Amino acid sequence: MAAFNTLPRDIPNRPQPFTLHVPESDFDDFKALIRLSKIGPKTWWNQHTDDGRFGISRDWLARAKETWLSPESFNWRTHEAHINSFPNYKVSLIDPEAGTVNIHFAALFSKRADAIPILFLHGYPGSFMEFLPMMHLLREKYTPETLPYHVIVPSLPDYGLSGGASTDVEMTLDRAARIMNQLMLDLGFGYGYIAQGGDLGSMLARIISAEYDSCKAFHINMHTLNPSETPGSLEDLTPEEKNHMEWSTKWRETGLAYALEHGTRPSTVGLAISSSPLALLAWIGEKHIEWTDPRHPLPLDTILAMTTLYWFTSTLPRALYHATLVLNLTGPKPSPIPTSKEKPMGYSVFPYDLAFLPRVWAERIHPNLAFWRRHDVVSSCLFLAVCVCICFSYS
Structure with missing residues (x-):
């Protein structure tokens, strides 16, 4: 199998190869904690969860x-072993506020001189x-x-295999975005790259597009309105978009409690969720179930691996700054997510997106919208395909 591990030449900050291995003793402790974790008693709520309104079921x-x-x-x-079958790296970045930040990323490096660098940014609880x-x-x-692209897939700051700030500062969206841009600069892509993001990653991609010149274009697969943006009325929407908007509104009325807890406490x-693997599984497993297309649910094996x-x-206790997404837009002092109105932007909508922007609204807010598509299903290569659709504007 081809290695895809030839780094660009003249790289400013050479990352070190990384192999993931959980020590057997840690894994034994993990299994013991699962065995000893109590499952709560049957209640009316945890036996009436067919529609997800009360969360996951006890069963x-x-x-x-x-x-x-x-x-x-x-x-x-x-x-x-599957993770380690891809090139994985760790690199120490220097941030003016967060200090030294150790970042993990997986990658596929191309040997083509004209390969386009693409930064893929995940969300929570991903x-x-x-x-x-x-x-x-x-x-x-x-x-x-x-390979026509350099594919860079980091663990976001304070997520997964990446570290956080070495100084006594909170990890914020602005700091995380700056660190992700620095990663691309340190990998030698200061001449230009494309950013793609969903959920928390969509907010980071928007900030990166507005704040950093090296980001030449961006694509997102989740969109939220800034507080001051008034794109139009529901009368502008197609019947399909109206149904989606009603579904999304209903979810916001019933599904945001977790984010308010994350953002305020x-x-x-x-600390509570860190006490037990089973508590963690209940807390984020609910989201892996609820936030995916019910026609194509995530296999339990995938949910368990992510958890x-x-x-x-x-x-989880490190990576709660994603709640800023909610608090920025619903709190007493809302602040906008900066987004470039000049750089080419791509936007994809899926049938079960929790937050979305109808096409006519997106066109009014973003004069730079170069690509918009409503997809019926998610494919494994979709995120890359839609990024490539706006590469014609890459410079």
Whole structure:
């Protein structure tokens, strides 16, 4: 299998190869904690969860616990080997406020002189693992000599295998965006790159587009209005968009409690959820179920793998700054997410997006909208494909 690990020449800050391995003793402790974790009693709420309005069911959590503990049903070493089958690196970046920040990223480096660098930014409760299926398809289709892109997939600051600030400052959206831009500069892509993001990653991509010249274009697959933006009325929308808007509004009325807790009491929720792998699974497993297309639900094995990574990297108590997405837009002092109105922008909408912007509204707000598409399904390579659709404007 081709390695895709030839870094660009004259790289300003050479990253070190990284191999993920959870020590067996840590894994034994993890399994013991799962075994000893109590599943709460049956209640009216946890037995009436068919529509998700009360969260996950007790039965789902019990089945997930049993699966997690069974070596025949869940094998973390298999996921670990898959992660390690891609080039992984760690690099120390210097930020003027956060100090030294150790960043992890997976990558596919091209040997083509004209390869376009693309930065892929995940969200919560996700990780770089979300992009591994896409990367697998790319390495199956291309060789390092033919790959048209440099694919850079970091763990966001304070997420997964990346560290946080070495100084006594809070990790904010602005700081995280600056660190992600610095990663691309340190990899030698100061001449220009494209940023792609969803969820928290969409906000970071928007900030990067507005603040950093090296970002030449950006694509997002989640969009929220800034407080001062009034794009139009519901009468402008298609019937399909009106139905989506009603569904999204209903979710905001019932599904934002977690973010308000994250944003206002991050210490409490971080410590509480860190007490047990099963507590972590209930907290973020709910989102992996609710936030995905019900026609194509995530396999339990995938949910358990994502949660296992969160547990061994202590991600949840560190990575609560994503709640800023909600507090910025709904709090008493809302602040806008800066977004370039000049650089080419791509925007994709999916049927079960929790937040979305109808096409006519997007066109009014973003005169630089170069690509807009409503997709019926998500494919593993979609994020890359839509980025490439705006590469004609890359300079």
